[in-house]
Structure formats: C-alpha cells, structure tokens
Amino acid sequence: xxxxxxxxxxxxxxxxxxxxxxxxxxxxxxxxxxxxxxxxxxxxxxxxxxxxxxxxxxxxxxxxxxxxx
Numbered sequence: 001x002x003x004x005x006x007x008x009x010x011x012x013x014x015x016x017x018x019x020x021x022x023x024x025x026x027x028x029x030x031x032x033x034x035x036x037x038x039x040x041x042x043x044x045x046x047x048x049x050x051x052x053x054x055x056x057x058x059x060x061x062x063x064x065x066x067x068x069x
C-alpha cells in the first residue's frame with residue numbers, strides 16, 4: 001500500500017529535523033552523526049530480533065486482557 005503525495009504530511013519531518021538539529025546545538029555534522037548512530041543501533045536491534053524469531057526464541061504475543069472491575 002502506497003501513500004499518495006497529497007496525503008503526505010511533510011511538517012512532521014520538518015519538526016523532527018528541527019528538534020534533532022536543536023538537540024545538537026545547531027551543528028549539522030553532529031546531527032547527521034547522531035542520526036547515523038541511532039540508525040545503526042536500530043538496525044542491530046532489528047537483526048537481533050530477526051535472529052531470535054528465526055531460532056524460535058521470540059516471546060509469544062499475549063492477547064489483551066479485559067479488566068474485570
């Protein structure tokens with residue numbers, strides 16, 4: 001399923017960019033470095049989860065329980 005360009009809200013990404021740059025005191029190189037590092041961390045975590053799933057070590061999803069109040 002693809003998202004049409006007219007339904008795409010770019011303001012979310014603009015705000016996220018502004019926040020990332022502000023967190024790095026306006027230093028664009030530091031911002032890019034931080035984003036690359038975060039991406040590498042998430043990629044490593046994804047690989048670990050995929051390995052756990054393929055080896056059968058992934059936790060089972062529990063079904064939501066209803067509160068009996």
